[in-house]
Amino acid sequence: MSGNRIAKLSLQPMTNINERSVSNLSAIPKEEYLYKCTSACAGCSSSLCLRYVLKAAGPDSVLVVPACCTSVIQGMYPGTAMNVPVYNIAFAAAAACASGMSEALAALGKETNVIVYAGDGGTVDIGIQALSGAFERGTNFLYICYDNEAYGNTGMQRSGSTPLGARTTTTPGGKPTAKKDLDRIVEAHNPPYMATACSAYPLDLYKKVKKALSIEGPKFIHILAPCPPGWRYPTEKTVEMGKLAVKTGTWILYEREFGKLAISGPSKAAMKKPAPLEDYIKGQGRFKNLSPEVFDEMRQQVEHNIQRLSREEAGVC
Amino acid sequence: MLTIATGNKAVAAAVKAANPGVIAAYPITPQTEIVEQIADYVTDGELASRYIPVESEHSAMAACIGASAGGVRTFTATSSHGLLYMHEMVHWAAGARLPIVMANVNRALGPGWNTWAEHTDAFSQRDTGWLQVFVGTVQEAYDATLMAFKIAEDERVLLPVMVNLDGFTLSHIMQSLETAEIGDFLPPYHLPHAIDTENPCVYGPMTGPADYFRFRWDIERSMRDARGVIADVEREFAERFGRSYGPTEDYRCEDADVVVIAMGTLGKEAEVAVDRLRDEGIKAGSMRLRWFRPFPDLDLAGREVVVIDRDYSFGFGGVVAHSIRSKTGIEPYSVIAGLGGQEVTYNDIADFVRNRHPGEETWFGVSDHV
Amino acid sequence: MYEIRIHSRGGQGGVTAAKLLALAAFRDGKYATACPFYGAERRGAPVVSFVRIDDEPIKIYSQIHEPDLVIVLDTSIMDVVDVLQGLKDDGTVLLNSAHPLPGCNGTCRHVDLTGIALAENLVVAGSPILNTPVLGALAKMDIVTLPSVEKAIREMFADERNVKAAEAAYEELKV
């Protein structure tokens, strides 16, 4: 036994799907690379996203996973819910480890997709140095940050990605500072492709992963992934929560190819006429007892982001 | 006040009593409850400390270094990978002679991910210049944390102290806890070399081969002095609060033919094994090693020794077993047990004693071991 | 020493029940420890917690392999976990169930904790709270006293319905 490696389960050949032919969920491949036996919480959206990411990536892919809920979701040795190679690595190290792996596979002449699947903490906090280094170096990989806006693995402490006002176990009175703008940090590295996505729009996510993997160089996708125990809403509201994030303009779906911004379908309408922010806030226990001042600040942030991105897309900078 | 609490909550309560100026910490299982409880205290206004929610453990220790040098009492808590990630700063804190107190909830190291108890994390920081104490009960977690501030801040020491408690088995167990009205047990923080614009100094500049070793020797001199300071502080603590501690906790050792040496919760469970063995006519005793740095002098002359190591130094052996051998000249029976939370009961410990082979090493649960 | 093993699913309150029980025993003037066994599992997975009660300080930290009492907060666990494993010959089982379960021999008691919780409207995030009513049942079984149970519950929860639920379970359990 070399390390506690788990033998790869037999992989089934994947049907060749042309990205553009996928117009509805039923066209997404039936092959599963993440089995249903995960140990995720009921209503977990990040594990759902991982399922679609792997469907888009197919079997010639390796996942690099830092410490996060995804470390747990895989299951306990000797069992596993994963049907692609998964390389678990220390919390701060995912992007650097993926750099090494990507170079090694290239040296071997392989075209295997190297995909980091990391939480927000492992991305915006402890992992940001490795992330920045890999993007600056031009590592050929896809870095996906699934953002449940806190440290889920350790029981919901604040992260740099926790929004203003949200209660976590280390911000019991609500977080006093704003969410770190990860996308603008990544954007500053001028990657060939970056996008935002949301678990409530799996087809959009699927297409973005497909497109990202068709491009050479460092790619980035930032997925908003609502989390029932962390955000404190009933498990069956997971899809609704993601949709509300987009409809209120709190979370804007877009792609940026070689710097050029394109707002994605679901967000286009939302940005013209956003649903009231209250709709998104009121169903979440983490925003209970939000003061009117904080709420106002949140609303201003949302409006500001909508304006900034609309102006950019329209070319009025 | 008498209550019931987990090991983690006991540490947090002691920190509250010690009232540090700055706390900087990062969550990690199974330490998280300490950080969360402190965040609650601060939010509720029960604790006036400034709490810095850093983005990594490297930054947690770096922030403590800045704060401690800045002139206030500081505290942090971590575990396992967190401790390893701060390693550079762990050395720095001791080299800079800063009396930082850190709780380390002992946990195994990856890969594979394992959140259960093991001592390898703390031992990997063995040569950093930190004092290290290992506790065995919830009450002791509280008492040792309080005393750690006093020992660290003593001018004869001025070195950081790490209080170690076993992940889950102690961090998450509920036992009785008596909290103290500490009065003037902890004097106000005074760091002779704190930052002071009236007396401008440069800290840690380039230091050449002709001087560097002097600073290293100075750390060792303080380590040696620390034995006396620890004894003084433990004596004063016993007088004030009625609970006494020493470098080891000895149980039925006076007339023992064979002594079990273990650390943390296994050291407590060993006492139960000793009672069983005594019932069978085996004159056993238990010596729970509390202080690991500075390493105490042990009186084991004329006894057989069984050492349980919840750690391992690959290519060498159990860290405690080898420390005992080099300190006492005794060839112990070295048992490697409890790694990554492996279940070890008092019956197992009694078996280790019954089946001992002095001078040999065995890995509990590994059947093909020769 | 009296050793109790509690089986539940993550999120059902087995860990809190263990803590409450230890606290109640402590308020009875006994020594007690409560210790959950944490797997790497999330909500819904089977979990066990251990409680020891004694007149002397307790030095044991290992798991309970031969319990005097097994508590099952969710009987659906019995399909996947052998809850009776190691139970002492004169041991007792307490089930959260409105009916006795076939195949559970020896001293086997049951009480409908879920029903009691629902009657008191003790529901959090869609799940009934079982950890406070179970304490009432344990008081009826003389493992702790009812006044200490009430004290312990009030120390941990502000909501008086928890005390009422414990009292209801005390009344309902047949011994």
Ligand SMILES: Cc1ncc(C[n+]2csc(CCOP(=O)(O)OP(=O)(O)O)c2C)c(N)n1
């Ligand atoms: C160096 C280090 N520090 C702390 C931890 C503990 N830890 C593991 S996962 C995690 C939080 C992960 O949060 P995030 O990246 O947002 O992923 P999520 O758990 O929310 O999926 C923490 C603090 C660790 N494993 N290593």
Ligand code: SF4
């Ligand atoms: S804590 Fe949140 S992100 Fe983590 S497994 Fe549970 S639902 Fe998913």
Ligand SMILES: [Mg+2]
């Ligand atoms: Mg997260």
